[in-house]
Amino acid sequence: MAADGAIYATDPATALVMVFNPDGAVRAAFGGSGSDMNHLGQPNGVAVDLAGGVVVAADGGNNRVMVFPEIRE
Secondary structure (H helix, E strand, O other), X not given: OOOOOOEEEEEOOOOEEEEEOOOOOEEEEEEOEOOOOOOEOOEEEEEEEXXXXXXXXXXXXXXXXXXXXXXXX
16 A cells, blocks of 8 residues: 555456556556566566655566556546
């Protein structure tokens, strides 16, 4: 969960990291299927670094960890 209450989750079927408002509405989605920068093969975990302002996604499909900027409004 982010500092503003946003909830981050991965969707391996669509290769996206989903961001939800505290009320459950979708705020944003990022990633997408692929192996190039900013895309994911099969995201299977996500963490929000509150101090660093980044989102860290485990990408099992590409055997790597991707770092994205935290979504803020």
